[in-house]
Amino acid sequence: MSQRTSTPAATDSLPGLRGEQLSGIVLARGGPLAAGFAAVVGLLAAVLVPFGGWRPWLVLPLVIAGFAAVVWLVRWIPASQAPRWTAPAVLAIATGHGLWAALTHAEHVVLRRDAGSYALYTQWISTRHGLPIPSWxxxxxxxxxxxDPAFRLASPAYYQVANGSGVDIVPQFLLGAPAVYSLGWWVNGWGGVLVMPAIFSALAMLGFAGLATRLIGARWAVLATASLVLAQPMLQAARSTYSEPIALLLVTVAAALLVDAVKSGNEGVEKAARMLGLSAGLAFGLAGLFRVDGLREVSLLLPVAAVLALRKHPASRPLVVGTxxxxxxxxxxAVWLSRPYLGTISxxxxxxxxxxxVLGLFSLAVVQIARRREGKTSALGTALTTDAWRARWPWLxxxxxxxxxxxxxxRPLWMVARQDPNDPGAKVVAGLQxxxxxxxxxxxxxxxxxxxxxxxxxGPLMIVAAWAVFTFLAAATARWWLATLPTRPTEASPTSSSSREVPVWLGPAVIAFGSILLTVxxxxxxxxHPWADRRMVPVVIPALVLAATAAAAWIARRALRRWTATALTGVIAAAVVIMLVPPALATLPIAGQRTxxxxxxxxxxVCAALGxxxxxVALDNRAANEWPQVIRGFCDRPAASVRITDIDDTQAVADTVRPIVQRITAAGNRPVLLAATEQGEAVITALGLTSRQVVDLVSNEPQRYLTRVPDGEARLDVDVWLADASEVSR
Structure with missing residues (x-):
């Protein structure tokens, strides 16, 4: 495959492009276009949402203008030729993934898990145009x-925050994903919101394919992308309103731009290296608009920038500045709008x-010390870089x-991981046990x-193959580093361009391995599961798939050089089976699931039943967990809940509820009790009130397994009883 870099002048005139050029452009620039769009929306939301300016008439023109700037900037990303069938194949895989996820999208809006929180957050800023949420x-x-100690405005994922003499309601998660998904609301209401994750998951696959193309090759990028879309966690995340699909898009594109920056610097194109390094750093940093864990990749990027600086690569400083x-x-x-959430995960x-x-200061210190001692070698440094140690370091x-x-x-053989038994998550786990x-x-x-x-x-074979690649890359990193060191204490570091070239895979490998290690x-x-597995979506699973594909490509290339054509065919067939069959088998049982x-x-x-x-006032625990923000967002009505220590004690419940409903009545409103369980409805009846069941839904949700792969769904009953509580106040 030709590796000639296309310049903007050569690629702007689309009618004159050959199929190989166009395919290369799509793979190189498709992901950055999508990531730039998401970043523009996230940045605009950070400015407009706090001031109530998230309105379509203002946002959409600004998004268009910002995206036009992204289109102009993306033109300068280098694009190599690729086989003309590769880009259509990747587009077909990504489109099929997105279309299937959209057709089987979840409808999680009654708040039980994080997807419900994101959905309600999106609906709020789409229709109320800003934050915080008023408490009424x-x-x-x-x-x-x-x-009143029994009165509670907060609910899961929605915090009660003091505001002068009053309080506001603040949603839990970061602003970026709800801002992007709100564009779907302005197009088609809930129907638009609920398919937006599928759309951005498809775009993320395009970004992933671009990274795979840069590191392994366009042909192998097709196999890697097919393997990734078949993984069950990728499909599950694309079906629900999670932030992971957008985070995956930003991270893969950032890594791809880092590869481009390093390659441009190696080739002596310093201006391009600086621009691409700045863009890569910005992409890594702006991923924090969508996902707090983006700080992990940012931290791991700093030592990579230090290595670039030590080798005087032109992308090093812009990379740090952008990051x-x-x-x-x-x-x-994050601090302005999500401070309570940051406190809970402190x-x-x-x-x-x-x-x-620590990593940043250490990296800075190493660079400064190395520059001051350039051309000098300590006794320890000399001892550790002798010929004997040069042979040992890669193996070590x-x-x-x-x-x-x-x-x-x-670890399962010698470790049992635990957390504080008083943690709310621990209680959930105990119930599932x-x-x-x-x-x-x-x-x-x-x-x-x-x-x-x-x-x-x-499948275990993919993980073993991926870890073998990381092991090989560790040795290759040591060999490369030692090859660029002076061989004698009085000798300066090599200055030839070939000896000082930084491996293009170094940055993605370090960041991927570090993220895998910390996350796992x-x-x-x-x-x-499957709820927990979305933690592996933005980095871990894509990185392992990419590394396993690299192992297959390496074996295939050796077969091409040393073995017969039959052996090469066998290697490729084995790679296809290993990379496609286990993910497909794990996903097949839930492939058509819609929860x-x-x-x-x-x-x-519920809204239609309210005046x-x-x-x-939500009465029982389930009602208090699931419905307050639904009432505020869907119905535009005030909602709170009541803390009840013993719901079976009818007199105690009446004594607890009475002051709350009395204050509501005194304010000129009608108090309505909401129960979401038969136990709560029984309490309403015991209080002498007449309840009316307005929701009797038999729905479903994914299974919740602790020790096995999910392969089906669980029944989910959604019930709501409403009762006029005016009589309780008398």
Whole structure:
């Protein structure tokens, strides 16, 4: 395959392009176009949402203008020729993935998990144009209600935050994904919102294929993309309103731009290297608009930038500048709009930030010390770079990577991972243990099985092959580094361009391996599947698929040079089977699954049953968890919940509810109790009130397994009873 780089002048006139050129352009620039679009939307939201400016008449022209700038900038990304069939094949795979995910999309809007939170967040800013969410405290009797310990405005994923003498409601997650998905609302309401993750997952596959093309080749990118779309977690994330599809798009495109920057610098095109390095850093940093975990990739990027600086690569400084600038921009809306959420994850966020600071300072110190000592070699440095040690370092580094893999894989044999038994997630796990007949072990996280989770979806052979590639790359990194060091204490470092070239795979390999290691070691999520597996979507599964594909490509190329054509055919056939069959078999049982059906209609029924003066109080725990934000967002009515210690004690419940409904009545409104369980409805009846069931939905949700691969769905009953509580206040 030709590796000639197309210049903008040669590629702007589309009618004159050959198929190979056009295919290369699509693979090189398709992902960056999509990532640039998402970044523009996220940046605009960070500026407009806090001030109530998220309105289509203002946003859409700005998005178009921003995207036009992205189109102009993307023209300068180098594009090599590719076989003319590769881009159509990738587009077909990505489109098929997106179309299937859209046709089988979930309808998760009654808030039970994170997808429901994102959906309601999207709906709010799409229709109310800004944040925070008002509490309508005056409908509950004003600030006096806050003094009642039983009164609660907060609900899962929606925090109650003091605001002067009142309070506001603040959604949990970062702003980026709801902002992007809100474009779907303006096109087709809930129908548009619920298919937006599928669209961006398809675009993410295009970005992934572009990265694979740069690192392995366009032909192998087709196989890698096909393998990735078949993995069950990728399909599950694309079906629901999660942030992972957009995060995957930003991360893969950032890594691809990093490859381009390094390659341009190696070829002596310094201006292009600086521009591409700046773009790569911005993409890594702006991923933080969509996902807090983006700080992990940013932290791992800093040592890569240090290596580039030590080899005087022109992309090093712009890469750091772009990374810090993008991260700083992403931090502002996170702190401004999601501070309570950041507080709840501080136990994992603070070590992540601290680790990034340490890595950054260490990288800076190494660069400064190395520059000051350039041309000098200490006794220790001389001893560690003798011919004997030069031969050992690649083996030592490769052995360390292999040993880490063995350690992670063997953890179930010698480790039981646990967390604080008082953590809310621990209580969820304990309930699932009882349901599934497992040994009750409150606080267990099952994190020691995290590598097994991935093997459910990719198969063990792919993981072994991928880890072998990381082991090989560790040795190759050591050999490259040592080859660029002086051989004698008085000798300067080699200055020839060939000896100082940085491997284009170095940055993606370091970031991918570090992210895999940290994520697999501690996933940081409630370990019920398939919900937990979305943690592996943005980096871990794509990186392993890419590395396994690299292993197949390496073996195939050796077969092409040394073996027969029959052997080459066998290698390719084996690669196709290993990379496609296990993911397909794991996904097949849930391929046609569509979960949370009927929830939009259920929420609309509740709204239709409420009057203009109705103020809703959620009675039982399930009602308090699932419905307050639905009532605010769907129905535009005030909603709160009541803390009840013993719902079976009717008199205690009446005594708890009475002051709340009295204040609502005194404010000129009608208090309405909402129950979501038969137990809650029984309490309404016991209070002497007449309830009316407005929702009786038999829906479904994904299975919730702790120790096995999900292969079906579970029944989900959604019930709502409403009752006029005016009588309780008397």
């Amino acid at each position: 405290l005056e409908a509950f009797g004003g600030s006096e209600a806050l003094a 810090l600038a993008g991260t700083a921009v992403a931090v502002v809306p 136990a994992s966020l603070i070590p992540l930030i601290a680790g990034g600071v 580094l490769a052995g360390a990577v292999a040993l880490i893999g063995v350690g992670l894989a063997s 009882l349901e599934q007949g497992l040994t009750l072990d409150v606080g267990r996280t099952y994190y020691e099985y995290s590598l097994n989770w991935i093997s459910w979806y990719l 070691y501690r996933p940081g999520i409630t370990p019920d 949370e059906k009927g929830q939009v209609a259920a929420a609309e029924k 203009e003066k109705d103020v809703v």
